[in-house]
Amino acid sequence: MYKLFYIIFRPAFLILNALKLMRHLYIIRKFIFFIQLFIIVSALHAEDGHQLWLRFDKTKATFPCFSGINACDSRFAVKEFQYDWNEMTGNRLQVVNVLNNNTLVIGTLKDRNIVSFGVGNELKQLGMEGYIIKTIHQNNKNITVVASAGDKGLLYGVFHLLRIIQTNKFPQSLNISEKPSYAVRILNHWDNQDGSVERGYAGHSIFWRYGEKHPTVTDKDKVLWKEYARANASIGINGAVLNNVNASPDMLSGAYMQKVKAIAEVLRPYGMKVYLSINFSSPSALGGLKTSDPLDKDVVKWWNIKAKEIYQLIPDFGGFLVKANSEGLPGPQDFGRTHADGANMLADALKPYGGIVMWRAFVYNAGKDDRAKLAYKEFMPLDGQFRDNVIVQVKNGPIDFQPREPFSPLFGAMKRTALMPELQITQEYLGQGNHLVFLASMWKEFLESDTYCSGKGSTVAKITDGTLLKSRLTAIGGVANIGEDTNWCGHHFAQANWYSFGRLAWNNRLSSDDIAEEWIRMTFSNDSNFIKPVKEMMLESHEAVVNYMMPLGLHHLFAFGHHYGPEPWCDVPNTRPDWMPKYYHNAGEDGIGFDRSATGSNAVEQYISPLREQLNNIDSCPEKYLLWFHHVPWHKKMKDGHMLWDELCYTYNHGVKQVRQFQTIWDKAEQYVDSERFIHVQTRLKIQAHDAVWWKDACLLYFQQFSKRPIPYDVERPVYDLNDLKKTKLNMTEHN
Numbered sequence: 001m002y003k004l005f006y007i008i009f010r011p012a013f014l015i016l017n018a019l020k021l022m023r024h025l026y027i028i029r030k031f032i033f034f035i036q037l038f039i040i041v042s043a044l045h046a047e048d049g050h051q052l053w054l055r056f057d058k059t060k061a062t063f064p065c066f067s068g069i070n071a072c073d074s075r076f077a078v079k080e081f082q083y084d085w086n087e088m089t090g091n092r093l094q095v096v097n098v099l100n101n102n103t104l105v106i107g108t109l110k111d112r113n114i115v116s117f118g119v120g121n122e123l124k125q126l127g128m129e130g131y132i133i134k135t136i137h138q139n140n141k142n143i144t145v146v147a148s149a150g151d152k153g154l155l156y157g158v159f160h161l162l163r164i165i166q167t168n169k170f171p172q173s174l175n176i177s178e179k180p181s182y183a184v185r186i187l188n189h190w191d192n193q194d195g196s197v198e199r200g201y202a203g204h205s206i207f208w209r210y211g212e213k214h215p216t217v218t219d220k221d222k223v224l225w226k227e228y229a230r231a232n233a234s235i236g237i238n239g240a241v242l243n244n245v246n247a248s249p250d251m252l253s254g255a256y257m258q259k260v261k262a263i264a265e266v267l268r269p270y271g272m273k274v275y276l277s278i279n280f281s282s283p284s285a286l287g288g289l290k291t292s293d294p295l296d297k298d299v300v301k302w303w304n305i306k307a308k309e310i311y312q313l314i315p316d317f318g319g320f321l322v323k324a325n326s327e328g329l330p331g332p333q334d335f336g337r338t339h340a341d342g343a344n345m346l347a348d349a350l351k352p353y354g355g356i357v358m359w360r361a362f363v364y365n366a367g368k369d370d371r372a373k374l375a376y377k378e379f380m381p382l383d384g385q386f387r388d389n390v391i392v393q394v395k396n397g398p399i400d401f402q403p404r405e406p407f408s409p410l411f412g413a414m415k416r417t418a419l420m421p422e423l424q425i426t427q428e429y430l431g432q433g434n435h436l437v438f439l440a441s442m443w444k445e446f447l448e449s450d451t452y453c454s455g456k457g458s459t460v461a462k463i464t465d466g467t468l469l470k471s472r473l474t475a476i477g478g479v480a481n482i483g484e485d486t487n488w489c490g491h492h493f494a495q496a497n498w499y500s501f502g503r504l505a506w507n508n509r510l511s512s513d514d515i516a517e518e519w520i521r522m523t524f525s526n527d528s529n530f531i532k533p534v535k536e537m538m539l540e541s542h543e544a545v546v547n548y549m550m551p552l553g554l555h556h557l558f559a560f561g562h563h564y565g566p567e568p569w570c571d572v573p574n575t576r577p578d579w580m581p582k583y584y585h586n587a588g589e590d591g592i593g594f595d596r597s598a599t600g601s602n603a604v605e606q607y608i609s610p611l612r613e614q615l616n617n618i619d620s621c622p623e624k625y626l627l628w629f630h631h632v633p634w635h636k637k638m639k640d641g642h643m644l645w646d647e648l649c650y651t652y653n654h655g656v657k658q659v660r661q662f663q664t665i666w667d668k669a670e671q672y673v674d675s676e677r678f679i680h681v682q683t684r685l686k687i688q689a690h691d692a693v694w695w696k697d698a699c700l701l702y703f704q705q706f707s708k709r710p711i712p713y714d715v716e717r718p719v720y721d722l723n724d725l726k727k728t729k730l731n732m733t734e735h736n
């Protein structure tokens with residue numbers, strides 16, 4: 001926003017400066033005053049996306065005609081409601097003691113009126129975070145009730161009521177009761193203490209600043225954290241890991257802990273707990289011990305003391321997230337111990353205070369097998385060995401947040417261990433800050449995948465939320481896409497992914513269609529001429545990115561390091577082979593794809609029957625996963641009659657066309673959007689369209705060397721030359 005502001009108003013400032021030299025003239029002084037006023041007012045009205053979906057002041061909806069509010073005005077949730085109602089209507093609701101027709105009642109079980117409605121049992125069953133929103137008919141009066149057993153639930157209920165109003169969906173009669181799908185709904189910030197964000201595309205960290213040995217907290221920080229917490233509460237997110245999983249030991253030192261405490265204080269009223277990523281070698285690296293062996297009694301003592309210190313500062317501290325023995329980080333295996341030994345030792349230290357350990361299963365060290373099999377091989381033998389306050393955090397797919405992956409076979413296999421899905425909201429492998437990709441569709445595909453662990457219908461959603469496999473702990477984590485950018489997420493449409501993560505964590509049965517519609521209505525407009533095409537664009541966007549990047553089960557064709565553009569040819573000497581695209585696509589004259597069937601790496605064996613057999617057979621394997629599980633000859637006939645090579649060409653081409661269509665949809669939507677957000681998105685769609693062609697040409701021209709077949713003539717001709725593309729080295733500052 002500031003850049004645009006600068007471009008528009010800089011000439012005005014220059015004229016002003018010139019005029020100031022003559023300011024002794026009264027008339028010129030007045031002129032300067034009015035120009036300044038104009039600049040300030042214009043800046044206030046500029047639409048920079050900072051309000052996210054919480055734009056009550058711009059709600060153009062039909063408001064319910066509440067006659068007054070019966071609620072305790074000092075309750076946090078009630079204050080939030082009154083504030084937002086005032087933003088929407090220009091008035092606060094008048095507090096009333098007598099229940100008249102159309103009174104709004106907001107309260108918990110501590111309020112007499114709520115108890116008198118006879119909803120006590122229902123509220124107790126919904127728990128401290130659940131709530132009801134109901135129209136109750138009493139003495140010929142209609143009363144709208146928002147109630148919960150606890151304050152957190154009440155806040156969620158209030159935000160739900162506001163959402164119904166904002167989206168213009170307030171009905172004649174309400175009968176809503178909700179409780180969350182997962183107990184822990186948490187953002188993982190990959191924020192480093194120097195203020196950088198690993199795989200972040202929206203500016204610096206909102207928590208940490210460059211060059212601060214002794215972190216400071218300013219009023220501005222607190223305002224930003226408050227806005228962040230409020231946005232999270234509005235979608236039900238109740239926790240945040242404040243630092244990168246590639247954690248530095250000094251995160252647990254006194255100076256940083258003071259800042260963590262300050263953050264916790266701002267987040268607490270919004271029902272959010274703070275968590276930290278820890279470095280497993282902290283006892284030696286920070287504490288000066290000789291070892292960090294989890295079975296060493298001094299190490300155990302060190303963690304016990306550390307836990308005590310943390311809880312003295314932050315009584316509701318959530319717990320630890322741990323990346324151990326993964327990508328070079330230390331872990332219990334360095335001392336001949338297992339993941340369970342490491343996780344349990346930390347869990348015991350946190351247990352007295354109610355803290356949890358989220359232990360990541362993102363590991364791929366075990367021997368020379370197929371990378372897709374390694375996490376399973378390391379974790380399956382430990383099933384049932386973890387404490388009940390440990391939850392194993394598993395990425396949605398077996399490799400690493402690719403545009404499309406089958407679900408990780410650990411889901412469904414580890415039946416005696418609590419597992420939490422880890423999703424990536426930040427678009428590391430999906431066009432980063434530039435591509436419009438609505439991730440709810442991808443996450444739904446994952447959550448609805450059938451693991452068959454307790455027969456047909458054992459979806460990932462049902463086994464992780466406790467419906468099918470009972471576990472004391474349920475959780476879901478998302479790697480945040482939030483930074484200091486004014487619009488928080490870089491791309492305005494990336495806000496929809498933050499929103500979707502929260503909504504699905506709250507209710508994993510919601511459809512991506514419903515989520516998209518809510519978000520569009522709240523963020524942009526309630527006008528159906530806008531909603532319909534934009535929603536279609538969002539719902540198609542995940543399939544589009546798969547089509548122009550990695551269709552038919554291809555994966556990891558990315559440029560080394562930054563993971564933005566295509567480099568199927570990439571070959572960095574002395575690097576792990578499983579970091580190289582060739583390891584995954586295996587393109588040769590005989591075909592393309594990774595044979596993970598029984599004749600290959602046999603990764604299919606990790607899936608449960610009958611899925612195992614379905615994936616193993618080249619003819620029954622879903623085509624969207626074909627090259628993930630099979631090495632397929634170029635001439636293999638696909639379901640639509642094309643041979644594989646032609647199908648690949650058509651699919652890449654279709655991806656390009658889809659993005660061009662998105663550009664048209666967006667351009668047509670101009671009349672419904674403020675110019676600032678319109679231009680911002682339009683500019684990025686241009687980059688996306690350019691990138692889609694780049695991906696198509698790079699992959700097709702490279703694979704054509706092996707297929708030795710022509711690109712069908714109804715496919716758009718390449719505009720690039722393969723040799724030029726190979727020489728292109730991306731300047732990431734342009735693209736981030």
Ligand code: GCW
Pocket residue numbers: 190198199245246323327362400401428
């Ligand atoms: O996706 C890969 C990323 C790393 C990340 C790692 C992980 C935080 O490229 O940047 O490190 O996974 O999930 O630990």
